[in-house]
Amino acid sequence: MLSFLFRRLLQTIPTVLAVVLLVFVLFSVVPGSIASSMSDDADPQVELRMKKQLGLDDPVYVRFGKYIAKLTTGDFGTSFRTREPVTSMIAKRAWPTLQLIFAAMAFAIAIGVPLGFIAALKPGGIVDTLAMVVAVSGLSIAKFWLGLVLMYLFALKLGWLPSFGYGDGGLKYLLLPAVTLGVSPMALFARTTRAAVLEIMTADFVRTARSKGMSEARVVKWHVMRNALVIILTTVGLQFGGLMGQAVVVEKLFSWPGIGSLLVDSVLQRDIPAVQGSILVVVLAFLAINLLIDVLYGVIDPRIRYA
Amino acid sequence: MFRMIAIVAGVGLALAGSVEAQTPRKGGTIRMTAPYGSSFTSLDIHTTQRAQDEIYAKALHRSLYIWNSAEGKPVLELAKEDAVSGGGLVHTFKLRDDAYFHNGRKMTADDVIWSYTRIMDGTKAFPGARFVRVIEGAAAVEKGQAKEISGLKKIDDFTIEMKLTEKVDPGFYFFTALTSIYPADEGAKESFIQHPIGLGPFKFVEHVPGSRIVLERWDRFYKPGKPYADKVTVSIMAEAAARDVAFRNKEIDTSVLGPAQYVAYQSDANLKGTIVEVAEVFTRYMGMNPSFKPFADKRVRQAINYAIDTDLIINKLVKGKAYRATSWLPLTSPAYDKAMKPYAHDPAKAKQLLTEAGYPNGFEFEWTTSQNESWGLPIVSAVIPMLDKVGIKAKVKQVETAVLAEVVRTGDYQAFIYSQASGPDPLAALKCFHSSTPQPACNYTTFKNADFDKMVDEAGQADDPAKRIQLLQKANALLYEEAPVWFFNYNKAVMAVQPWLKGVQLNATELTHQNVEDLWVDETSPAK
Numbered sequence: 001m002l003s004f005l006f007r008r009l010l011q012t013i014p015t016v017l018a019v020v021l022l023v024f025v026l027f028s029v030v031p032g033s034i035a036s037s038m039s040d041d042a043d044p045q046v047e048l049r050m051k052k053q054l055g056l057d058d059p060v061y062v063r064f065g066k067y068i069a070k071l072t073t074g075d076f077g078t079s080f081r082t083r084e085p086v087t088s089m090i091a092k093r094a095w096p097t098l099q100l101i102f103a104a105m106a107f108a109i110a111i112g113v114p115l116g117f118i119a120a121l122k123p124g125g126i127v128d129t130l131a132m133v134v135a136v137s138g139l140s141i142a143k144f145w146l147g148l149v150l151m152y153l154f155a156l157k158l159g160w161l162p163s164f165g166y167g168d169g170g171l172k173y174l175l176l177p178a179v180t181l182g183v184s185p186m187a188l189f190a191r192t193t194r195a196a197v198l199e200i201m202t203a204d205f206v207r208t209a210r211s212k213g214m215s216e217a218r219v220v221k222w223h224v225m226r227n228a229l230v231i232i233l234t235t236v237g238l239q240f241g242g243l244m245g246q247a248v249v250v251e252k253l254f255s256w257p258g259i260g261s262l263l264v265d266s267v268l269q270r271d272i273p274a275v276q277g278s279i280l281v282v283v284l285a286f287l288a289i290n291l292l293i294d295v296l297y298g299v300i301d302p303r304i305r306y307a
Numbered sequence: 308m309f310r311m312i313a314i315v316a317g318v319g320l321a322l323a324g325s326v327e328a329q330t331p332r333k334g335g336t337i338r339m340t341a342p343y344g345s346s347f348t349s350l351d352i353h354t355t356q357r358a359q360d361e362i363y364a365k366a367l368h369r370s371l372y373i374w375n376s377a378e379g380k381p382v383l384e385l386a387k388e389d390a391v392s393g394g395g396l397v398h399t400f401k402l403r404d405d406a407y408f409h410n411g412r413k414m415t416a417d418d419v420i421w422s423y424t425r426i427m428d429g430t431k432a433f434p435g436a437r438f439v440r441v442i443e444g445a446a447a448v449e450k451g452q453a454k455e456i457s458g459l460k461k462i463d464d465f466t467i468e469m470k471l472t473e474k475v476d477p478g479f480y481f482f483t484a485l486t487s488i489y490p491a492d493e494g495a496k497e498s499f500i501q502h503p504i505g506l507g508p509f510k511f512v513e514h515v516p517g518s519r520i521v522l523e524r525w526d527r528f529y530k531p532g533k534p535y536a537d538k539v540t541v542s543i544m545a546e547a548a549a550r551d552v553a554f555r556n557k558e559i560d561t562s563v564l565g566p567a568q569y570v571a572y573q574s575d576a577n578l579k580g581t582i583v584e585v586a587e588v589f590t591r592y593m594g595m596n597p598s599f600k601p602f603a604d605k606r607v608r609q610a611i612n613y614a615i616d617t618d619l620i621i622n623k624l625v626k627g628k629a630y631r632a633t634s635w636l637p638l639t640s641p642a643y644d645k646a647m648k649p650y651a652h653d654p655a656k657a658k659q660l661l662t663e664a665g666y667p668n669g670f671e672f673e674w675t676t677s678q679n680e681s682w683g684l685p686i687v688s689a690v691i692p693m694l695d696k697v698g699i700k701a702k703v704k705q706v707e708t709a710v711l712a713e714v715v716r717t718g719d720y721q722a723f724i725y726s727q728a729s730g731p732d733p734l735a736a737l738k739c740f741h742s743s744t745p746q747p748a749c750n751y752t753t754f755k756n757a758d759f760d761k762m763v764d765e766a767g768q769a770d771d772p773a774k775r776i777q778l779l780q781k782a783n784a785l786l787y788e789e790a791p792v793w794f795f796n797y798n799k800a801v802m803a804v805q806p807w808l809k810g811v812q813l814n815a816t817e818l819t820h821q822n823v824e825d826l827w828v829d830e831t832s833p834a835k
Contacts, residue, residue, distance in 0.1 A: 043432075043449065045429070045450065046436070049429050049430045049451070050431065082350070083349075083497070083500055093516060093517065144546075148549070148552065151552045159556075164542070164544060164552075164558070165518060165519065166515055166518040252345045255517070256517070256518065257515050257518040261345040262516065262517060264345060265344060265348075265517075268344075269348065
């Protein structure tokens with residue numbers, strides 16, 4: 001298992017480097033600068049001095065070299081705008097983002113997987129039809145609109161929850177944004193689970209298990225569920241990454257203090273270190289989740305571990 | 308004019324709230340919203356010119372002057388007296404001796420000098436530099452040629468002498484939070500940006516990035532009995548629809564309204580009375596580049612003004628949430644000439660002017676725009692068919708707002724649509740069209756007209772305020788005639804205010820910028 005982990009870790013290094021290079025080059029060529037975003041009438045000489053002080057007058061390859069050297073020490077640089085270390089800015093936002101994503105994912109898994117499973121047990125039945133209507137609707141619905149509907153219903157009409165804000169970070173503030181973010185993956189998990197279970201139910205090894213006289217409950221528990229989990233886990237892993245991107249809309253709608261809104265504002269203000277740091281953290285989180293999923297594959301399916 | 312608008316809007320406010328005059332209530336929480344982005348840029352207010360940031364800064368910081376909305380002009384705030392000498396160039400300010408920073412230290416002249424010198428740091432591009440530059444010797448500091456601003460002298464701890472480079476009202480230059488006075492010792496520390504200290508009526512408590520800022524009453528604030536409220540929260544709410552739900556749910560006390568909500572609130576009996584509106588000092592316009600041959604001809608520029616049905620766009624697309632622009636200076640400007648009439652919608656006249664200019668079949672140009680709903684792509688999309696009717700074809704070039712700002716400063720456009728401050732100082736606003744004003748400063752259309760320059764220069768030198776206004780009105784009329792831009796509209800700022808929030812000021816410079824010490828909430832406020 002350790003060598004497996006080591007191999008997977010090594011494989012992430014080129015990915016991280018490629019992303020770092022891509023983001024760095026991209027923000028070296030896009031129009032707009034920190035000086036122009038700060039002041040409408042910045043003196044061109046001031047802009048030049050500012051660039052020099054921030055090291056932006058060096059050639060791109062020199063800046064990239066310096067950036068990589070800093071990264072290796074865990075230094076993401078200092079924000080042009082706030083003069084704070086980028087690591088500190090991200091640290092303040094990381095927990096709310098993780099809270100949101102994990103809560104959304106928990107909601108999506110808790111509802112989506114059982115829904116898909118139940119639907120697959122009696123395909124074509126009422127439960128299956130209803131589940132798939134929910135799934136298709138969940139995938140089609142715009143998060144922004146859904147969030148507003150939830151706000152309207154649970155805050156304005158029922159008065160059960162606050163409509164916006166982080167508050168003390170407690171559950172009552174988290175529920176609406178998490179459900180808004182979680183509906184789409186929930187629908188996807190329901191569909192994926194249903195498809196996976198249906199496929200496995202007709203597999204040779206399931207037929208063999210049944211022919212040996214194994215009860216249906218045991219067949220489902222030991223053969224169907226376990227094999228379906230590998231497919232579901234893959235979807236979960238991919239969705240984690242997707243949610244980090246989609247969280248931007250939800251964070252903005254609910255005034256939730258996450259990395260997504262930091263990234264968007266930093267792009268608009270040409271705060272390059274903050275942009276680079278935010279993207280890097282999102283990429284690292286995505287890779288970490290996928291690494292975890294790979295490890296879980298091995299736990300669930302020994303064939304993968306020993307391959 | 309400003310007073311008239313203020314009175315009309317004030318009637319609305321009075322009807323919305325209790326009719327009887329009330330004694331301000333002490334205590335409670337004021338819950339404001341910051342609607343212009345999904346975060347605050349920085350807790351160092353010297354570094355940011357976004358309207359979003361000044362909302363909290365008005366509670367936390369103070370400048371030499373403050374905007375008085377009732378009078379429509381800046382008035383002294385951190386100074387008690389301003390003695391003018393040296394032909395109007397030298398101002399001797401007697402500072403308050405009762406202003407305490409939130410760390411308990413008394414403000415002195417050193418803090419004022421330190422703050423202005425910091426703003427002129429030529430490696431930082433502080434946006435307030437454009438104001439401080441009016442002090443003699445400030446530009447030398449910015450260029451790195453001097454360490455101290457020669458025109459700024461400490462007479463004693465509470466007296467400073469400020470020598471200006473031109474005869475202007477320093478109030479217009481030193482009232483925004485961009486020139487806030489910082490504590491010299493604390494302001495230099497790195498920790499300051501995590502925990503800012505100011506002279507304002509409320510002190511910093513907490514910042515949750517991307518969500519809110521919380522401030523609490525500063526008991527040693529220099530205005531007796533103020534502030535009234537115990538606490539102020541400023542929640543970041545960039546989404547108008549989310550603000551709408553929160554406002555209806557009584558979770559927030561103020562909400563800026565966009566065009567669609569403006570209409571919805573007007574037609575809702577429960578919400579109509581919450582609306583507060585004011586003509587802000589921003590002019591929305593299409594700038595034309597005179598180096599693009601057709602736009603070098605005044606007749607072509609006038610033709611564009613005649614070709615566009617501006618009233619139709621304001622009424623149907625902007626939903627009446629704007630005032631028709633006549634020339635550059637807005638309604639609330641002291642030099643606004645109400646006798647002036649805007650360009651009529653007259654396509655036949657436009658065609659005639661184009662023919663006279665040598666473009667009987669029109670021409671094609673590229674129009675750079677952002678996505679802004681009030682002065683961006685939706686407006687451009689509505690104007691294009693109108694221009695097409697007179698033979699002018701416009702190709703849209705869409706860029707994001709930060710890029711647009713760079714485009715207009717560098718002149719890399721044939722035409723652009725923008726919103727630009729056109730006040731509160733009419734002289735400063737018109738100087739943006741003076742030939743000596745560089746394009747990156749604010750002369751974005753590189754306007755050059757000797758008669759205009761002369762009028763503005765004379766206005767700058769005039770001691771008689773009436774004569775100054777008269778000259779500025781003439782200059783404004785000349786701009787109308789020269790039409791360097793399509794005069795679109797002056798922003799009508801609209802905000803919904805809960806009935807329990809009192810003391811809201813109709814601030815024409817930016818409605819969301821409230822002098823928070825004057826606000827108070829009555830006992831019906833649901834906030835603790």
